[in-house]
Amino acid sequence: MPKILVDDREIEAEEGSTLLQACLNNDIYIPNLCYVEGMQYPSSSCRMCFVEIKGQDKPVAACVVTVRENMVVKTETETVRRLQRSALRLLLSVHRVDCKNCQANKKCELQRIAKFLKIGLKPKKLEQYLKEPEIVQEHPCLDYYPNRCVLCGKCLYVCRKQHGQSVLTFAKRGFETIISFYGQDDESKFECEGCTVCVDICPVGALIMRDL
Amino acid sequence: MNPANHKKIDQAFGTIHAEALQRRNAFKTAPVPKIHIGMATCGIASGALETKKAFEEVLAERNLDARIHTVGCLGHCYAEPVVIIDHPDSGFPPIFYHEVTAGKAKMLAKLFIEEGDPRFEHVYGAMEANDLIPSVMDFSRFNMEKRIVMEKCGYIDPEDIYDYIAEGGYAALVKALQSNPDEIIQAAQNAGLRGRGGAGFSTGRKWELAQKAAGKDKFVICNADEGDPGAYMDRTILESNPHQVIEGMAICAYAVGASKAIVYVRAEYPLAVKLVTKAIRQAEEQGLLGSGILGSSFNLEIDVFQGSGAFVCGEETALFRSIEGYRGTPRHRPPFPVEQGLWDRPTVINNVKTLASIPPILNKGADWYRNIGTENSSGTAIFSIVGNVVHPGLVEIPMGVSLRTLIFDICGGIPNNKKFKAVQIGGPSGGCLNEDFLDTPVDFDSLTAAGAMMGSGGMVVMDEDTCMVEVARYFLDFTQHESCGKCTFCRIGTHHLLKILTRLTKGEGREGDLELLEVLSADIKNGSLCGLGKTAPNPVITSLKYFKDEYEAHINEKRCPALMCRALTAFYFDLDLCARGCDACATCCPVDAVFTTRNRKKGVDQELCVKCGECVVACPPEYDAVRKVSPPDLVPIIEKPSEKT
Ligand SMILES: Cc1cc2nc3c(=O)[nH]c(=O)nc-3n(C[C@H](O)[C@H](O)[C@H](O)COP(=O)(O)O)c2cc1C
Ligand code: SF4
Ligand code: SF4
Ligand code: SF4
Ligand code: SF4
Ligand code: FES
Ligand code: FES
Numbered sequence: 001m002p003k004i005l006v007d008d009r010e011i012e013a014e015e016g017s018t019l020l021q022a023c024l025n026n027d028i029y030i031p032n033l034c035y036v037e038g039m040q041y042p043s044s045s046c047r048m049c050f051v052e053i054k055g056q057d058k059p060v061a062a063c064v065v066t067v068r069e070n071m072v073v074k075t076e077t078e079t080v081r082r083l084q085r086s087a088l089r090l091l092l093s094v095h096r097v098d099c100k101n102c103q104a105n106k107k108c109e110l111q112r113i114a115k116f117l118k119i120g121l122k123p124k125k126l127e128q129y130l131k132e133p134e135i136v137q138e139h140p141c142l143d144y145y146p147n148r149c150v151l152c153g154k155c156l157y158v159c160r161k162q163h164g165q166s167v168l169t170f171a172k173r174g175f176e177t178i179i180s181f182y183g184q185d186d187e188s189k190f191e192c193e194g195c196t197v198c199v200d201i202c203p204v205g206a207l208i209m210r211d212l
Numbered sequence: 213m214n215p216a217n218h219k220k221i222d223q224a225f226g227t228i229h230a231e232a233l234q235r236r237n238a239f240k241t242a243p244v245p246k247i248h249i250g251m252a253t254c255g256i257a258s259g260a261l262e263t264k265k266a267f268e269e270v271l272a273e274r275n276l277d278a279r280i281h282t283v284g285c286l287g288h289c290y291a292e293p294v295v296i297i298d299h300p301d302s303g304f305p306p307i308f309y310h311e312v313t314a315g316k317a318k319m320l321a322k323l324f325i326e327e328g329d330p331r332f333e334h335v336y337g338a339m340e341a342n343d344l345i346p347s348v349m350d351f352s353r354f355n356m357e358k359r360i361v362m363e364k365c366g367y368i369d370p371e372d373i374y375d376y377i378a379e380g381g382y383a384a385l386v387k388a389l390q391s392n393p394d395e396i397i398q399a400a401q402n403a404g405l406r407g408r409g410g411a412g413f414s415t416g417r418k419w420e421l422a423q424k425a426a427g428k429d430k431f432v433i434c435n436a437d438e439g440d441p442g443a444y445m446d447r448t449i450l451e452s453n454p455h456q457v458i459e460g461m462a463i464c465a466y467a468v469g470a471s472k473a474i475v476y477v478r479a480e481y482p483l484a485v486k487l488v489t490k491a492i493r494q495a496e497e498q499g500l501l502g503s504g505i506l507g508s509s510f511n512l513e514i515d516v517f518q519g520s521g522a523f524v525c526g527e528e529t530a531l532f533r534s535i536e537g538y539r540g541t542p543r544h545r546p547p548f549p550v551e552q553g554l555w556d557r558p559t560v561i562n563n564v565k566t567l568a569s570i571p572p573i574l575n576k577g578a579d580w581y582r583n584i585g586t587e588n589s590s591g592t593a594i595f596s597i598v599g600n601v602v603h604p605g606l607v608e609i610p611m612g613v614s615l616r617t618l619i620f621d622i623c624g625g626i627p628n629n630k631k632f633k634a635v636q637i638g639g640p641s642g643g644c645l646n647e648d649f650l651d652t653p654v655d656f657d658s659l660t661a662a663g664a665m666m667g668s669g670g671m672v673v674m675d676e677d678t679c680m681v682e683v684a685r686y687f688l689d690f691t692q693h694e695s696c697g698k699c700t701f702c703r704i705g706t707h708h709l710l711k712i713l714t715r716l717t718k719g720e721g722r723e724g725d726l727e728l729l730e731v732l733s734a735d736i737k738n739g740s741l742c743g744l745g746k747t748a749p750n751p752v753i754t755s756l757k758y759f760k761d762e763y764e765a766h767i768n769e770k771r772c773p774a775l776m777c778r779a780l781t782a783f784y785f786d787l788d789l790c791a792r793g794c795d796a797c798a799t800c801c802p803v804d805a806v807f808t809t810r811n812r813k814k815g816v817d818q819e820l821c822v823k824c825g826e827c828v829v830a831c832p833p834e835y836d837a838v839r840k841v842s843p844p845d846l847v848p849i850i851e852k853p854s855e856k857t
Contacts, residue, residue, distance in 0.1 A: 043543070083735060093708065125724070127711065129711075174703060
């Protein structure tokens with residue numbers, strides 16, 4: 001069990017675990033959106049879990065670092081915070097912030113991270129760019145909200161993990177990227193049974209079971 | 213490594229080599245003129261197919277005996293279509309002709325091939341020193357280059373493996389097969405070869421890691437995705453001398469212990485795909501690829517994979533995903549490709565130019581290579597130089613040559629007596645440097661230190677009429693569209709950058725925009741997952757640093773100092789110069805924005821004008837009455853007579 005030093009506190013990490021997991025297991029919170037415990041290849045796409053490691057000149061994403069004995073880690077430096085706030089502001093600049101009417105209200109990761117980083121949910125400096133339509137109802141029983149989705153990809157991951165393949169997929173590219181569904185007519189894909197693992201893992205309120 | 217094997221290899225290659233030399237000699241000594249025509253994509257785009265047809269027609273019509281030899285590209289884009297005519301009976305040395313259109317081809321066939329008159333007024337230069345015609349080697353565009361990777365490009369027929377072998381091709385593979393893999397890797401390291409795909413990682417080190425990596429079924433991949441707009445050197449090499457790349461791949465595979473290799477080419481490069489595929493078949497037929505290469509125990513199969521064309525698929529991990537049949541998005545490294553690459557197998561991925569550097573290194577020795585270029589960047593660099601230069605094209609120079617020499621001596625400087633303003637180096641994510649940097653040597657580390665990068669070797673030279681805000685917007689437009697969308701900073705951050713820059717060019721800049729650009733750029737650079745996002749802000753960062761006053765003028769005065777941004781400029785006619793009764797501008801204006809004043813001079817209806825600049829071209833030079841100004845409100849008010857009914 002490697003011992004590591006995080007913010008001057010010594011913690012014991014499980015051999016081979018990621019730095020992010022080790023910190024979370026020891027009640028050291030590092031903002032994160034795209035990591036699921038046990039992932040073999042973390043996508044490292046939300047760019048939220050930055051930390052500084054002694055010996056490395058730039059902040060690194062903790063979800064893709066494997067713990068090493070005697071690693072010295074700082075999670076609260078100015079550089080780290082700047083990147084985290086910047087990432088959050090960028091996500092919020094494409095987000096329809098309407099918590100009152102959102103199912104995720106009070107259990108939303110964005111709310112949690114915003115509070116943790118001490119910034120408001122309505123970014124002032126950046127313009128807002130929202131997608132159309134507000135709700136996509138292509139799926140037989142799921143509603144998808146592009147303007148809430150942070151494109152963390154966790155829904156795809158758990159769907160594949162549960163069923164061996166995923167009905168959810170990334171569609172389009174770049175700024176237009178959204179989550180989409182393989183059509184029911186696609187024979188090679190299994191039919192969604194509404195198991196809701198995706199809804200449960202979504203860190204925001206972007207996937208909702210439709211009231212049928 | 214037993215000597216008996218060496219002998220077997222020598223024998224097997226000896227037969228092929230003898231055949232190649234015999235063919236070459238027969239061609240060389242045939243007492244007929246030879247017409248070498250550059251037929252790479254660039255030549256074809258300028259009409260080389262028609263040129264070839266014209267030669268064929270006249271030769272047939274007049275019953276002339278001459279051989280047409282189709283070759284690749286010499287890299288002299290300004291001169292295409294390029295033809296070299298070697299007419300020994302005429303008494304002249306081989307002659308380089310530029311811009312040989314079909315008409316010119318017919319004329320040369322009749323007058324030079326048939327009658328022996330080289331038509332001096334059309335001669336560009338002789339290919340060798342002589343007393344009759346100045347040699348091209350007297351021109352700096354030729355003699356300041358140092359060709360290693362492109363040495364044979366434009367001289368050999370890419371579709372004929374014997375042409376390559378007769379020029380020394382595949383000798384390095386023979387040498388490799390007779391050495392220890394460790395010796396080859398050592399040679400790559402001693403040569404100081406660094407990857408030409410952008411990052412400049414040590415090739416020898418990469419091969420060493422791959423060789424040591426546990427696991428079988430290793431792969432070698434040649435990265436010919438080349439998605440940068442304006443970069444076309446990899447295409448040119450594959451179209452002009454594919455065998456040198458294949459030979460490099462075979463040597464690499466032998467060194468690291470791989471038996472499968474893939475050339476990843478953009479599907480938008482059909483000619484390159486065709487020629488590489490053909491070259492692989494030819495090498496297989498000769499026993500230079502396949503199983504038991506040249507009688508040794510080394511096997512190698514090379515496939516060609518056509519890439520989807522997304523720029524980000526040139527990034528190595530995205531490239532693997534794309535071959536595996538998934539969405540081409542980059543993943544975090546480590547694990548590095550040398551450990552887990554394609555299909556999770558140890559993989560060496562190298563750029564076209566990197567691999568093409570290998571045969572010369574083995575042939576001439578690591579020390580020879582190391583002595584070219586600079587201490588930390590040995591060898592040559594290939595740039596595709598476009599924009600405001602007299603002689604644009606592909607240039608291969610030793611590392612360490614200064615930007616000034618490259619732009620002003622080799623490429624002939626800035627045309628139309630304009631002033632140099634900036635050079636953007638390294639492809640769409642490269643930096644824009646101003647004239648203070650002209651003495652920077654081009655090598656990996658100096659360019660990076662200056663805020664630019666070697667990147668793909670794309671270089672855009674800009675004169676004083678170029679607006680740097682617009683240039684930054686233009687490049688961001690590209691990278692923003694090419695973002696794969698995976699990570700937050702690049703997906704959303706570059707979108708904001710582009711929107712802000714677009715606003716600036718429209719005169720809608722606001723206080724705080726520059727600070728926002730600076731902060732966002734830095735965060736995108738530090739926060740992005742892959743090289744695309746990490747470098748995308750470079751054009752913004754550097755132009756903001758070296759041309760800040762231009763940004764400020766756009767925001768504070770709504771003025772575009774270079775008079776480029778349409779929304780910030782306006783045209784009018786100087787009434788002191790405008791000739792009474794002249795109608796040149798009025799007839800050319802596409803939107804009828806030009807009106808006639810009461811004293812029969814011209815005015816521009818600013819509401820209608822789309823700022824195309826046609827009137828500038830149309831106004832006769834003796835009047836030169838059209839003026840362009842910024843901001844637009846500098847335009848004097850010229851009354852439009854009310855429409856007569
Ligand atoms: C967005 C992006 C695009 C790239 N495109 C190319 C390319 O078109 N060709 C290339 O050789 N390398 C490209 N690279 C670099 C490759 O990831 C890789 O480093 C290179 O192929 C390694 O070869 P080398 O060691 O010979 O340079 C790209 C990198 C990034 C981040
Ligand atoms: S996803 Fe979170 S931040 Fe967004 S509206 Fe819902 S509760 Fe609010
Ligand atoms: S729907 Fe939810 S879980 Fe899926 S990518 Fe969007 S935010 Fe992540
Ligand atoms: S930096 Fe851009 S291109 Fe690279 S992974 Fe992130 S979104 Fe995709
Ligand atoms: S710039 Fe173009 S549109 Fe404007 S007046 Fe001249 S010709 Fe007409
Ligand atoms: S949790 Fe590490 S990048 Fe998303
Ligand atoms: S002439 Fe061939 S690339 Fe320019």
